[in-house]
Amino acid sequence: MRGERRHRAPRLALPTCASAAGLGAVVAAAAFGLQALALPRPSEAQLIATKTERWLTRHDALESVSKVGSRTISSICVDVSVREYPLLPKRTQASILVAKHVRLVATHLEIFRVGRTLRDQDGAVTTAGLIRAGCPRVLEFWLGKLLDHRVAVRERLIRFDRHRALRLQFGRADGGLVLIVAPRTFAPVAVRLRGWARLAPANKAEAARSVLGLSFVIRHKNRKGP
Amino acid sequence: MTAWLLERRTILAAALFSRLLVLGAAAADHWLHWPHHVSHTPHGASTAHTLSILSDWDGLWYRIVAERGYLLIPGRQSDPAFFPLFPIILRGFHALGLSYFVTGLLLANGAFVVGLLVFFELGKRLVSEEIARASTLLAAFFPMSFVFSMTYPESLVFAALALALLFALRRQWTASAVAAAAAAMGRPEALFFALPLGALALASSRHMERGARGRAIGAALAPVVSVATFPLYLGWSLHNMFAWSWAQHSWGRSFQLTGVVRAFTALAGVGHNPWLLRDVGLCVFYLVLIGVAHRIGVPLPWLVAGAAIVILPLASGTFMSEGRFGLLALPAYWGLGALARRRAVLQPVLIVSALLLVAGTMTIPLANP
Numbered sequence: 001m002r003g004e005r006r007h008r009a010p011r012l013a014l015p016t017c018a019s020a021a022g023l024g025a026v027v028a029a030a031a032f033g034l035q036a037l038a039l040p041r042p043s044e045a046q047l048i049a050t051k052t053e054r055w056l057t058r059h060d061a062l063e064s065v066s067k068v069g070s071r072t073i074s075s076i077c078v079d080v081s082v083r084e085y086p087l088l089p090k091r092t093q094a095s096i097l098v099a100k101h102v103r104l105v106a107t108h109l110e111i112f113r114v115g116r117t118l119r120d121q122d123g124a125v126t127t128a129g130l131i132r133a134g135c136p137r138v139l140e141f142w143l144g145k146l147l148d149h150r151v152a153v154r155e156r157l158i159r160f161d162r163h164r165a166l167r168l169q170f171g172r173a174d175g176g177l178v179l180i181v182a183p184r185t186f187a188p189v190a191v192r193l194r195g196w197a198r199l200a201p202a203n204k205a206e207a208a209r210s211v212l213g214l215s216f217v218i219r220h221k222n223r224k225g226p
Numbered sequence: 227m228t229a230w231l232l233e234r235r236t237i238l239a240a241a242l243f244s245r246l247l248v249l250g251a252a253a254a255d256h257w258l259h260w261p262h263h264v265s266h267t268p269h270g271a272s273t274a275h276t277l278s279i280l281s282d283w284d285g286l287w288y289r290i291v292a293e294r295g296y297l298l299i300p301g302r303q304s305d306p307a308f309f310p311l312f313p314i315i316l317r318g319f320h321a322l323g324l325s326y327f328v329t330g331l332l333l334a335n336g337a338f339v340v341g342l343l344v345f346f347e348l349g350k351r352l353v354s355e356e357i358a359r360a361s362t363l364l365a366a367f368f369p370m371s372f373v374f375s376m377t378y379p380e381s382l383v384f385a386a387l388a389l390a391l392l393f394a395l396r397r398q399w400t401a402s403a404v405a406a407a408a409a410a411m412g413r414p415e416a417l418f419f420a421l422p423l424g425a426l427a428l429a430s431s432r433h434m435e436r437g438a439r440g441r442a443i444g445a446a447l448a449p450v451v452s453v454a455t456f457p458l459y460l461g462w463s464l465h466n467m468f469a470w471s472w473a474q475h476s477w478g479r480s481f482q483l484t485g486v487v488r489a490f491t492a493l494a495g496v497g498h499n500p501w502l503l504r505d506v507g508l509c510v511f512y513l514v515l516i517g518v519a520h521r522i523g524v525p526l527p528w529l530v531a532g533a534a535i536v537i538l539p540l541a542s543g544t545f546m547s548e549g550r551f552g553l554l555a556l557p558a559y560w561g562l563g564a565l566a567r568r569r570a571v572l573q574p575v576l577i578v579s580a581l582l583l584v585a586g587t588m589t590i591p592l593a594n595p
Contacts (some may be wrong), residue, residue, distance in 0.1 A: 010260025010299035013438040014438050015437060015440060016437075016439045016440040016443065017440065018438050018440065019436065019439070019440020019443075019444065020441070020442075020443035020444040020447065021405055021440075021444075022440070022444070023399075023400065023440070023441055023445070023447075023448070024444050024447045024448065024451045027403055027404075027407045027444070027447075027448045027452055028451045028452075028454070028455055030407070031407055031411055031451070031452045031455040032455040032458060032459055033311075034314060035310050035314065035411075035456070035459040035463075036410075036457065036459060036462065036463075038310075038314040038317055038318065039295045039296065039313065039314060039317065039421050040294060041295055041463045041464075042295060042296070042297045042463070042464065047464065047465060048295060050298060050299055050300060050464075051295065053299060053300050053301065054300040054301075056298045056301070057301035121345060140301055144299050144300075144301060144302045147297060147299045148299055148302065148304070150294045150297065175354055197428040202593070
């Protein structure tokens with residue numbers, strides 16, 4: 001008798017389980033299928049661009065070498081929190097770009113030269129180019145804006161400095177942002193806005209040294225997200 | 227059918243009148259250009275339409291998902307935070323030639339009217355007809371119920387949840403599974419109603435044949451399975467199964483054990499956002515109403531599901547939008563109906579609710595519901 005009972009329980013449960021699992025599977029397949037069929041998917045190039053965006057959110061300092069006209073400008077840019085600076089609200093997230101002859105403080109909207117209280121007007125185009133290309137937060141902002149508006153992105157595998165790299169072209173082929181990214185890490189290695197700029201993650205010690213002594217800087221902003 | 231509707235003419239009239247109030251208040255906002263200088267129209271959304279405030283805030287994001295699909299953009303607010311049912315239906319109707327805006331409004335308001343009729347039927351099976359009627363009328367005029375007229379999925383989920391539970395009470399398990407799965411594709415909170423569905427399945431299992439018993443369990447599992455397909459879809463589409471959670475993080479919500487404590491400590495900054503007080507007040511109100519529902523005999527699993535809908539979002543570290551989340555805590559309406567079931571109480575409560583509903587609608591541009 002006992003043996004029979006032992007065998008009966010699973011036999012009784014099996015049709016119930018099969019029926020429950022069957023209904024669950026149909027629901028899962030229908031729900032997944034509906035999403036997959038009904039909603040548009042982003043392109044592979046857009047997904048690569050989001051990975052580069054993620055890389056930028058996780059790095060708070062970049063070194064860049066930009067070509068501005070006939071000049072080559074090397075700079076380091078660090079994302080910081082600014083304690084107090086003329087014309088800026090307190091505790092503003094900003095980027096500080098340090099080059100040989102210039103130190104700039106930039107938010108998404110404005111650029112200032114350190115030591116001057118006016119917004120940078122003279123070299124607006126040049127400095128904006130330096131900032132956009134060389135500062136992780138600003139580049140992340142521009143890239144995010146393009147992705148947010150679902151600007152078409154084209155990707156192409158190229159050779160860059162004798163290494164394989166991905167070329168991402170945003171919007172029109174004859175203008176707009178072009179990013180060259182490393183295919184494995186998705187780190188940006190070069191960017192074209194007006195001219196080309198080469199990029200590399202900055203050495204942490206050097207990045208810290210570049211903002212050392214600036215009284216208005218609160219701290220290095222560590223923005224490692226999820 | 228006509229006789230059926232005639233019997234429920236009070237409910238139908240309340241549903242339609244409450245929606246007219248919301249649409250009228252939204253139109254008044256537009257015509258009066260009130261409030262001034264407030265705009266929440268990212269991505270170039272139009273404010274030209276008379277009822278455009280009803281497609282504001284999250285409504286814009288649902289439209290973006292319907293138009294362009296999902297894309298997780300690290301470091302900024304992005305759309306995988308929004309569940310897919312509503313955008314899928316918007317997209318379907320858009321393909322038939324309707325605009326996203328018109329589809330959203332028709333869908334939200336139509337679903338709410340249907341949802342109220344179903345909610346009344348559901349209530350009659352759980353509480354007395356008097357309480358069921360009062361609860362349904364109060365749900366129609368509930369001050370936050372303007373959300374059910376916005377281009378949000380709440381009204382669809384409300385209707386789908388009520389249907390799922392009603393079908394389960396009638397032992398129509400396959401239909402219940404479909405409705406529960408649809409609700410969970412609209413809002414993740416629908417997941418909690420797996421509890422009453424499971425309890426109903428368990429209670430009925432002794433009197434059922436094996437196949438029906440299996441379908442009953444399947445119906446209880448349906449919302450869980452349906453919610454689980456969303457991260458799977460995001461994994462397939464965006465190569466990131468955690469896109470929903472990451473997007474929530476960018477919206478200022480991250481689910482942690484200390485979330486409830488953070489939600490309370492964040493109240494210290496209520497001066498910056500006084501609207502948070504509305505959410506705190508409604509959160510407490512919903513919990514009190516669920517307590518009242520317990521006293522009138524609403525079964526425990528239903529109460530737990532309702533309480534979970536109100537309490538668990540606090541684990542994301544904020545009270546924000548609690549007023550909206552609690553709209554899906556169905557037992558709260560039965561609690562409210564029990565408190566105001568006598569005619570002498572019900573009528574003034576309905577009038578005050580209707581006035582607050584108009585006020586709530588007119589202040590949509592000021593605060594994210």
